[in-house]
Amino acid sequence: MLLIIQRSCRCVPTIRRLHVSALEVAERPGPEETVTASFAAFIHGLQPEQLTQKVLQRSKRMALDSIGVGIVGSTTYVFQLVLQHCQSHSMDFDDTWHPATHPSGAVLPALLAISDMLPRNSKPSGMDLLIAFNVGIEIQGRLLRFSNEAQNIPKSRFHPPTVVGPMGSAAACARLLSLDRIQCSHALAIAASLAGAPMANAATQSKPLHIGNASRQGLEAAFLASRGLQASSLMLDSVPGVSGFSAFYEDYAPQPLPSPEEVEPSFLLEEQDMGFKRFPAHLGMHWVADAAASIHKQLVGSHNGNFNPAFIQDILLRIPPSKYINRPFPESEHEARHSFQFNACTALLDGEVTVQSFHPVSLRRPELHTLLSRVRVEHPNDNSANFDLMYAEVLVTLVNGDVLKGRCNTFYGHWRNPLTDNSLQRKFRSNAGAVLSSDKVEGLIEIVDRLEQLEDCSPLLAQLQ
Amino acid sequence: MLRKSVTQSFGAAISSWTTDHLTDTVVRRSKRMILDTLGVGLLGTSTPVFQTALQYSRKYEAKEKSSIWGRPGLSLPAQYSAFVNGIAVHAMDFDDTWHPATHPSGAVLPALLALAETLPDKPSGLQLLLAFNIGIEVQGRLMRFSNEAQHIPKRFHPPSVVGVMGSTAATSKLLGLSSAQCVEALGIAASYAGAPMANAATQTKPLHIGNATRRGLEASLLALFGLEGNKHILDIDSGFRVFYKDYTPTEIPSGTCGGSFRWVLEDQDVAFKRFPAHLGMHWVAEAAAAVREKLLGEDPNFDFGQVRKVTLRVPKSKYIDCPFPKTEHEARHSFQFNGCSALLDGHVSTDSFTNAQIERKSLKDLLLTTQIENPEDNPSNFDKMYCEVQVQTADGRIQTARCDTFYGHWRNPLKQVDLVRKFNANATTVLSLEVAEDIVSIIDDLENIPDCTVLSSCLQTTDQSARGASVCGA
Numbered sequence: 001m002l003l004i005i006q007r008s009c010r011c012v013p014t015i016r017r018l019h020v021s022a023l024e025v026a027e028r029p030g031p032e033e034t035v036t037a038s039f040a041a042f043i044h045g046l047q048p049e050q051l052t053q054k055v056l057q058r059s060k061r062m063a064l065d066s067i068g069v070g071i072v073g074s075t076t077y078v079f080q081l082v083l084q085h086c087q088s089h090s091m092d093f094d095d096t097w098h099p100a101t102h103p104s105g106a107v108l109p110a111l112l113a114i115s116d117m118l119p120r121n122s123k124p125s126g127m128d129l130l131i132a133f134n135v136g137i138e139i140q141g142r143l144l145r146f147s148n149e150a151q152n153i154p155k156s157r158f159h160p161p162t163v164v165g166p167m168g169s170a171a172a173c174a175r176l177l178s179l180d181r182i183q184c185s186h187a188l189a190i191a192a193s194l195a196g197a198p199m200a201n202a203a204t205q206s207k208p209l210h211i212g213n214a215s216r217q218g219l220e221a222a223f224l225a226s227r228g229l230q231a232s233s234l235m236l237d238s239v240p241g242v243s244g245f246s247a248f249y250e251d252y253a254p255q256p257l258p259s260p261e262e263v264e265p266s267f268l269l270e271e272q273d274m275g276f277k278r279f280p281a282h283l284g285m286h287w288v289a290d291a292a293a294s295i296h297k298q299l300v301g302s303h304n305g306n307f308n309p310a311f312i313q314d315i316l317l318r319i320p321p322s323k324y325i326n327r328p329f330p331e332s333e334h335e336a337r338h339s340f341q342f343n344a345c346t347a348l349l350d351g352e353v354t355v356q357s358f359h360p361v362s363l364r365r366p367e368l369h370t371l372l373s374r375v376r377v378e379h380p381n382d383n384s385a386n387f388d389l390m391y392a393e394v395l396v397t398l399v400n401g402d403v404l405k406g407r408c409n410t411f412y413g414h415w416r417n418p419l420t421d422n423s424l425q426r427k428f429r430s431n432a433g434a435v436l437s438s439d440k441v442e443g444l445i446e447i448v449d450r451l452e453q454l455e456d457c458s459p460l461l462a463q464l465q
Numbered sequence: 466m467l468r469k470s471v472t473q474s475f476g477a478a479i480s481s482w483t484t485d486h487l488t489d490t491v492v493r494r495s496k497r498m499i500l501d502t503l504g505v506g507l508l509g510t511s512t513p514v515f516q517t518a519l520q521y522s523r524k525y526e527a528k529e530k531s532s533i534w535g536r537p538g539l540s541l542p543a544q545y546s547a548f549v550n551g552i553a554v555h556a557m558d559f560d561d562t563w564h565p566a567t568h569p570s571g572a573v574l575p576a577l578l579a580l581a582e583t584l585p586d587k588p589s590g591l592q593l594l595l596a597f598n599i600g601i602e603v604q605g606r607l608m609r610f611s612n613e614a615q616h617i618p619k620r621f622h623p624p625s626v627v628g629v630m631g632s633t634a635a636t637s638k639l640l641g642l643s644s645a646q647c648v649e650a651l652g653i654a655a656s657y658a659g660a661p662m663a664n665a666a667t668q669t670k671p672l673h674i675g676n677a678t679r680r681g682l683e684a685s686l687l688a689l690f691g692l693e694g695n696k697h698i699l700d701i702d703s704g705f706r707v708f709y710k711d712y713t714p715t716e717i718p719s720g721t722c723g724g725s726f727r728w729v730l731e732d733q734d735v736a737f738k739r740f741p742a743h744l745g746m747h748w749v750a751e752a753a754a755a756v757r758e759k760l761l762g763e764d765p766n767f768d769f770g771q772v773r774k775v776t777l778r779v780p781k782s783k784y785i786d787c788p789f790p791k792t793e794h795e796a797r798h799s800f801q802f803n804g805c806s807a808l809l810d811g812h813v814s815t816d817s818f819t820n821a822q823i824e825r826k827s828l829k830d831l832l833l834t835t836q837i838e839n840p841e842d843n844p845s846n847f848d849k850m851y852c853e854v855q856v857q858t859a860d861g862r863i864q865t866a867r868c869d870t871f872y873g874h875w876r877n878p879l880k881q882v883d884l885v886r887k888f889n890a891n892a893t894t895v896l897s898l899e900v901a902e903d904i905v906s907i908i909d910d911l912e913n914i915p916d917c918t919v920l921s922s923c924l925q926t927t928d929q930s931a932r933g934a935s936v937c938g939a
Contacts (some may be wrong), residue, residue: 157703157707158707162656186669189663189664189667189669190664190669190672192660192661192663192664193622193625193660193661193664193669193672193673193676194660194676195659195660196658196659196660197655197656197657197658197659198655198656198658198698198703198704198705198706198707198708199703199707200652200655200694200695200697200698200701200703200704200705201652201653201655201656201694201695201698202703204652204693204694204695205692205693205694206652206653206656206692206693206694206695209653209656209687209692210656213656213657220521223521223524224517224518224521224672227517227520227521228513228517229514229517229518229668229669229672230667230668230669231664231667231668231669232663232664232666232667232669234663235661235663235664239663239783240783241619241782241783241784242619242662242663242665242783242784243619243620243621243661243662243663244661244662244663245661245663246661247620247621247659247661247662247663248661323703324703
């Protein structure tokens, strides 16, 4: 507070003796009025009572899912190569939001790491965790709404979790560490210098590092800010001639966040739920898998369970245009998780796509390859690369000329058709059970379910080890 | 279909360049860069940003550790050593600058020295020189892939874009990665690139170099352990290209043996700064100092309170146009501040950026009379820009001076004696003169030094720990 007062006092004598050339200084917005400062005020000023029931419930589901995918992710090769932070995204199994990003994986690991670090008698409560978590999610959502570019499945520039992820993590960590408003602002700005990785590494083994790095970089930014490191106070604002966060977008129009002390905050998570995946692949794959699965059902039904892939002559996929998920012959599990064609053919063959669908043996099946070679792709004009608007249509032509059609507008797990709590828990058991004992698995489900009542999050941390 | 070959040509070149490719010019120039970088780094260890980063980094432990410059007995995991030492190098904006614009050495040297200390077989001075030059070369090549890079930056801070790529190239070489692994390292490193300009002129700017050098090392290590990235990172639209509006990559010619290969550093030297501020400030300081001479020549008792108007004709660049800097970081990025300081004092030096100097009334009065003009013929380009300073006095006299090429610019390089003087002045703020002179000798003969980590030992031999005979000569 004192710092701000001092700053405005310095301005006053300058304003009085203004020379024309110095007018620009007076017109620079005061620290309170900038978008950047409004974000800092939100991070700092939000109160637990301001979290609504819906937001609490949704964010606990996100926490449960993230822990589960993280645990199963710890069994992957890429996890073994790098630090624990990368677990969440190593199989592309984590949650997805609209506009597109993977919000929880960027935030939760850092918060758990901080919680681990803090001394035994000052662990955060479950509510502290939930607030910090939601701050991290909200900040990401707000930033994504500052541009139109962010609305569409990312085309060729930056992978969204690397742009907004570090910011969300920095915000969440700043909150958990109880930084003051100025420090929160600096944490965001320091994190911005760490943001932004090109899309080219999506669909490679490096993609999981994007989430891992987002989480740890945000953590680092918050720690550095807590020790007094200073950065730009206009990072989120639009300053002509000097790019801040705007560097990552072609169109960028930031809006200040209303102060939680003046206006009851409305959370984006309240209006826009999270999508949870049913199998570990890019979100777009879920549409095409559901559409193809319905055709599999028809095929199996009409042939008394004897379905031979040789019956299929042609497969047409009508999907949105997006280069990095359009791969006719994926050569690795990472590419397979980013291939409309692979996921459609797998669902046609097996009736579903699962964790096992991406194992090397499954990837190499000759009958799968046969189907892949029969796939054609179309991009109808009305099918936009946007997770809120897209659909997938699969048309299978059999050797006898019959055409079977499947269409999916909203897959089960999408925010418009959310996974039931049962389904979510089943996914969690399957994931976490691959590594933890069933006692711990059930313990985690139970603890997360009443997270806001936990006075001390140590029981949560204990179950994760 | 895809032009796949640029990335692979880089991987091949990094892994196959040998010490035979180093020319005398390149060795000489790069040794000057190494010397200057160590000096500014040592000076930088006295800054608050360094202290903060060091305090933070000390949370981390590892079995293998590397030295922190200027801190006897203190070592950290290699990537954190690279991080804080890199921050020290750029902490005062005193490190070298190249064309197209970036700060090449700070992004490469700290990681190399940190890595060298952890290797079981210590690299020789010559091996260090080779790896260093590979790191510089890769940066130079990448910047030539776009026209946007030619101009003073607006979107991404160049060291954060090309610096990490240079660091990974250099450290890949020192690690002896295969061509395929070098390709992966480049791919992994690209995901760390790119920080927005807004943090330039703030305390966070030095972290751009610190992180570049550290993350490049990290990328190389990850590649060594088998991590893969996109093998066409320099080629495809969604790769390295995203940092530029225009981008046309070209291969490094294969078969880099033979006379056909030319190092970028051979044709394009770096600039060394004479005071710790953005490069653009050096033009304006020289021109302002010249105007001061003229004014005093006319009237030895001239009182600068009599100045009615100061006009600076400079290239257009928002982040170095700061009429009333409030912090040392802003002051280092202010045409106005540096012009007025040089008018008042005849020069700009390390001391010009202390709080006392920033707060001087005489300086503030002069700043109030200062105006910027951006002539059309003055491009935002370190190879082509100029600065003109015009002062109008109360009694109507006008004096003007122009600087096209400041002393220290690549067209008018610092003489060796002046470079060494700068190094000594910097290094002795932390080390004894004896040790400083040892470092000068070692670097002077670097290509014959059997173990380059002797430099790291010297960098930790401060006044307190040196006893009589020089320690690091051993």
